[in-house]
Amino acid sequence: MTSSSLPFRVGYGEDAHRLGAGHPLVLGGVTVPSERGAEAHSDGDVILHTLADALLSGVAAGDIGQYFPDTDAAWKDLDSARIVSRVLDIVRERGYALGNLALVVTLDRPKLGPLRADIAANVARLCGLAPAEVGLSFKTSEGLAPDHVQARATVLLVRADD
Template sequence: MIEKNNNWPQFRVGCGYDVHKLAADRKLILCGVEIPYESGLLGHSDADVALHALMDALLGAAGLGDIGRHFPDTDMKFKDADSMLLLRQVVGLLQKHGWQINNADVTIMAQRPKLAPYIEQMAANIAREMRIERSAVNVKATTTEKLGFVGRGEGMASEAVVSIIRG
């Protein structure tokens, strides 16, 4: 049996990954920012690939499953859902379990469009919803040098790493 030392804070790390296909007649929304582009991400919700990876990282760090468990694509109440509102629910769930978010690092993989003009607003949106300092959130974008489905412009992917503390 493992003994728990209640005098020490608990520190955990989580990682998340998500992919969505690009499709015509959809808005492109990343970290709550609507980005002008010829297509958007296809999904049951708003398909915000970056926030989906972030939510999975948060839930994983806290040992609370994943977004499919909490927001299943079989439930119509999540059809076209705003992922910023879903992030707010995930943050509330972590707080309910005594967790405080320490920091987040999000990488968005997209060949096009160029995301640099939107990065600051993306990070500010995440910091606001997670109730942490802006300096504790990093968002970055990269291409895949025209390799794979991202490089061919078929979709986008995102990874996120977070740390949380309790105690």
């Protein structure tokens, strides 16, 4: 069976950013009230970056650095929703659709629990999924990495109907 005829594929991605004062904290396209945010070339949305990398890995299409290099001024302060939109186009071009996804965010503070429904709903909307298809977990580093935010994602891609 060739990879192009597989009924499903799994993708995995990770991203992390240092936190700094004077930067917004954007997670899943939702601005989180915080004194510190991600230091990044784009908007630093680790959820959407890791999701994009998971989607690309699932169809063996590289990573977001190949499509949106941080050395290119054109992508400065880029809204990561645009990254996800383009990457979903690549997934569709390769004959797959997103079935569901699981996300884990590690951040010591602020606590994200009160924003879980908003973040999950926005990620679902960006991906064309029902909110029930977006698993979202929050963890802390237990004080081991208080100055960064990290996300990990696993996606299930299903063969699109021709």
